[in-house]
Amino acid sequence: MLRWKATLSSSSICRLKRGSKTLTTSAPDAASIASVILKSDSEAQIQTLAPWTPDLVNQVVKRLWNHGPKALHFFKTLDRHPAYAHTASSYDHIIDISARMRDYKTVWALVAKMRALRLGPSQKTLAIVAERYVAAGKPDRAVRVFMNMHEHGVPQDLNSFNTILDILCKSKRVEMAYELFKMLRGRFRADAVTYNIVVNGFCLIKRTPKALELLKEMVGRRLEPTLTTYNSMLKGFFRAGQVEEAWGFFLQMKKRKCEIDVVTYTTLVHGFGVVGEIKRAKKVFYEMVGAGVLPSVVTYNAYIQVLCKKDSVEHAMVVFEEMVRKGYVPNSTTYNVIIRGFCHAGEMERGVEFMERMKSDECEANVQTYNVVIRYFCDAGEIERGLDVFRKMSEGKCLPNLDTYNVLISAMFVRKKPEDLLVAGKLLVEMVDRGFLPRKFTFNRVLDGLLLTGNQGFAKEIMRLQSSCGRLPRHFRM
DNA sequence: ATAGGGTTAG
Numbered sequence: 001m002l003r004w005k006a007t008l009s010s011s012s013i014c015r016l017k018r019g020s021k022t023l024t025t026s027a028p029d030a031a032s033i034a035s036v037i038l039k040s041d042s043e044a045q046i047q048t049l050a051p052w053t054p055d056l057v058n059q060v061v062k063r064l065w066n067h068g069p070k071a072l073h074f075f076k077t078l079d080r081h082p083a084y085a086h087t088a089s090s091y092d093h094i095i096d097i098s099a100r101m102r103d104y105k106t107v108w109a110l111v112a113k114m115r116a117l118r119l120g121p122s123q124k125t126l127a128i129v130a131e132r133y134v135a136a137g138k139p140d141r142a143v144r145v146f147m148n149m150h151e152h153g154v155p156q157d158l159n160s161f162n163t164i165l166d167i168l169c170k171s172k173r174v175e176m177a178y179e180l181f182k183m184l185r186g187r188f189r190a191d192a193v194t195y196n197i198v199v200n201g202f203c204l205i206k207r208t209p210k211a212l213e214l215l216k217e218m219v220g221r222r223l224e225p226t227l228t229t230y231n232s233m234l235k236g237f238f239r240a241g242q243v244e245e246a247w248g249f250f251l252q253m254k255k256r257k258c259e260i261d262v263v264t265y266t267t268l269v270h271g272f273g274v275v276g277e278i279k280r281a282k283k284v285f286y287e288m289v290g291a292g293v294l295p296s297v298v299t300y301n302a303y304i305q306v307l308c309k310k311d312s313v314e315h316a317m318v319v320f321e322e323m324v325r326k327g328y329v330p331n332s333t334t335y336n337v338i339i340r341g342f343c344h345a346g347e348m349e350r351g352v353e354f355m356e357r358m359k360s361d362e363c364e365a366n367v368q369t370y371n372v373v374i375r376y377f378c379d380a381g382e383i384e385r386g387l388d389v390f391r392k393m394s395e396g397k398c399l400p401n402l403d404t405y406n407v408l409i410s411a412m413f414v415r416k417k418p419e420d421l422l423v424a425g426k427l428l429v430e431m432v433d434r435g436f437l438p439r440k441f442t443f444n445r446v447l448d449g450l451l452l453t454g455n456q457g458f459a460k461e462i463m464r465l466q467s468s469c470g471r472l473p474r475h476f477r478m
Numbered sequence: 479a480t481a482g483g484g485t486t487a488g
Binding site for chain 2: 125200230
């Protein structure tokens, strides 16, 4: 018990200095605990590391999100704890992680165990599994999970129907969602939410005419379209490049006395901005207040982002300062958008500076922050600086994700240095170790590089690694 | 975890 106090106190004090929001994370700091777990395999040490509570366990699991095998090891270790018992939500998290690693044997073993313990599975649990199947390119298996829900003791109803449709739509499997929708809308009594999900799906794949058709069908079935329906359509027009249609649709919304909200305005600001219509974006941004709708942090983020992309980061900074002056609290997206703006303008130093400013604020640099800076350093040919930031990441208790590894591995090919290929190989080993599945392309590129630079031995090792990736599961069994 | 707005990258 003394152990966690000794290891954790210094970092806790650091976080207290600015005194405000981080305080919600109480004494046993999940970040510090996670970093101890990353270094330790000792069952006894993990079990006695903290006074475990469901909330703390979930926080630690989240910190280990990008190191699946460690997360599983942690879960399994606590499962053997004499006094602690996992909750349904930690099962959901660990099932999510296992499914992301495509370790379906473990996934279903955990689902079975959950059921044996009468902790679930819930509709949410199965939604997680279905979503991961779709993400892994297996939408048919996702649909099967939905169709067989009752076999897991989970009721199949309108909620779960809407959820599976949404999962399919969000992954752009809109056609499949639509087939399922047509087949089962009668049985489940499709409601306005069901229609909104499918309308939004067709908007996501830029099929606005089909989305409009469904909107009309909705009215025909006496289901009143909601503001959500209209906002989805509006976004869809922008996405499809139909800027004037979007504006016309907005005018119709106003004319029909629709209660236009902050989401509507944010969609307009962002939509005009991304096509370079900064004047119109600005006009909307400053007119919304007159219309009685206050911008949110998200609205500011959208506006700042489009200024960075289509105007200048200097103007974006003016808006950022205005936002702070008005009492808005920038979040990590705000910072990331600004940092990207500086990097994109070639002002890497100011980007890095802003990263520090973010840390001293209530925001911590997250994996996206690091990815942006690493990417731009590498793009600028400053490979060493990119690697430096990567190293800093591990000190900063932020685990790299798939993007981080992909960006860095690609960067290892630009200087044509044999040493870089060794680094690429090491990164590849590390990413597999952490539960990420590299693309075939990545394996081949690294293999070619190693063979060309005379590293036959290492190349062989990588080949063995690649074949072991095909034989999942490899990390864990209950 | 039943629906809509803001983060990579051309």
